[in-house]
């Protein structure tokens with residue numbers, strides 16, 4: 001109860017100060033990656049130009065945390081692999097000291113993690129990690145996760161579970177993210193079972209680029225996850241499959257070098273630099289305010305706003321966002337926010 005009260009208090013303070021619902025931001029800890037997954041933006045010519053390759057320094061992390069004290073949840077995963085950040089250990093330790101919940105829900109490949117970092121994640125109560133494992137065998141896994149080692153990932157998961165037993169904690173919560181392709185759909189049920197054995201939440205996801213290894217057996221996938229595509233899922237649930245635009249209001253994305261990107265999809269432009277000007281100034285900038293209105297269809301498209309180039313904007317996903325914001329009851333919204341802040 002005390003925890004819920006604190007979450008509400010921090011959330012109200014953050015809304016008052018920054019106009020963010022909740023007290024969560026995303027800072028990409030690393031845009032470096034060692035794998036070569038075929039449809040990742042890293043493989044697309046020019047896609048990483050604005051974001052660049054690098055990692056969040058401890059200096060910038062500390063400065064951000066010290067100057068934005070009502071922010072209590074920071075998501076670290078984004079366009080790269082957070083474990084390639086050589087300062088991650090210092091970041092985890094400092095976050096714990098300052099009462100900040102860290103998470104990596106966007107996804108990690110979990111191939112190269114030192115034992116020291118694995119232990120620190122347990123010891124300092126890292127909240128949750130979403131591990132990309134698109135298969136239940138090494139052969140299937142490496143069709144998409146090129147350069148990855150399935151057995152090594154499983155070893156890292158087992159090691160983190162060992163530390164969780166030693167430190168007697170449920171954190172970090174582990175999520176097995178399984179992107180459904182044509183080449184791995186037959187392993188969905190085996191992977192689900194394996195996830196349970198490893199004390200992980202199983203989270204199947206649809207491929208964002210269905211032209212690569214498209215689903216072959218739609219009925220099988222429907223049986224396993226309730227729908228056979230993002231579109232089908234969204235129609236059934238009458239809400240966007242992944243409401244990325246919501247980041248603009250609930251968890252603004254910051255690049256590793258401080259550029260405010262707004263959401264985890266944007267790689268076309270920025271809204272100023274948070275490490276230089278502070279979060280408040282960037283979130284209150286004319287362009288950011290305009291982007292929010294543009295996404296909600298309250299302002300016409302403008303080509304100096306990143307959303308203009310985004311497929312989600314072009315596909316009119318904003319109408320779904322509108323429904324989600326104004327259609328959901330305030331009680332449901334509040335419940336979702338509290339639940340996410342407490343557990344993830």
Ligand code: SF4
Nearest residue numbers: 244245263307310313
């Ligand atoms: S339209 Fe695209 S870039 Fe803009 S907030 Fe939504 S997902 Fe992000």
